[in-house]
Amino acid sequence: MALGRSLGAILEDVEEAYSKNLIELDSLTLAKNNAYIEEIDLSLISPNPYQPRKHFDEDALKELSESIVKHGLLQPIIVIKKDSGYILVAGERRFRAHKLAKLPKIKSIVVEIDIDSVQMRELALVENIQRENLNPIELANSYNELLEVHKITHDELSSIVHKSRSQITNTLRLLSLIPEVQEELINGKITQGHAKVLVGLSNDKQRIALSTIIGQKLSVRDAEQMVKNYKNQQESRSPKGVKKISFSIKKHAEKLKEFLPFSYKISSNRLEISFENEDEFEKFINMIKKV
Helix, strand or coil, rough: CCCCCHHHHHHHHHHHHHHHHCCCHHHHHHCCCCCCEEEEEEHEECCCCCCCCCCCCCHHHHHHHHHHHHCCCCCCCEEECCCCEEEECCHHHHHHHHCCCCCCCCEEEECCCCCCCCHHHHHHHHHHHEEEECCCCHHHHHHHHHHHHHCCCHHHHHHCCCCCCHHHHHHHHHHHCCCCHHHHHHCCCHHHHHHHCCCCCHHHHHHHHHHHHHHCCCHHHHHHHEEEEHHHHHHHHHHCCCCCCCCHHHHHHHHHHHHHCCCEEEECCCCEECCCCCCCCHHHHHHHHHH
């Protein structure tokens, strides 16, 4: 899951320079990483085909474009030389802002390194995740793609993108929301805090809650209280005194022992499964998917 050493090194050097507000990178530092700075025709640069970011704020792009025209480009983009042209590695907003301003060339750090499609996909995802340029749904899709493409656990992904495992898991849960909620989160009509409150609700309840949050401009705390009221109402409407169906899990204990390769405990008609680590949980999820 490691990027090419030269590319990884140059990205680290660029990040350090940006954090110190340096306009230029040391030419020797670039040279040792097989890189150099050059003004390149925009027509020769192709966007990374695996760019996970799908939404770009047009007003923000216009402001950036005007700033570049007035003050120049302070941070060069990063490209990889490919065939007779270049592929964009980092700086999609700056690249788009230049095109918007109809500027013919853009200052670029050119890295000469061979890189395959898997590495290009990984680089686009990691670069965006670490720069926090993605909206919550794009970020969740990026996490999910890295997990699936590289067959890694949440813990392993955590060490790669430098985010906590709980943050990754909570972000991934947003993908369980209905499309309408995801769209309003992307558009900024609701916050990630609002969206997290709706996880676990039925589709109909999500739609009702979404409409209420937007229509009444509810805070996250108010939304939490609303969802809590939903759940309390549902519990109070549950029929009481209904005769229980005669059924016992215990009589299936031998089957469970044969087909369930995890630690578990049977209490009354409840089955409690325990997982030793993340890998066991992932294995359990895969078993469910095959059912």
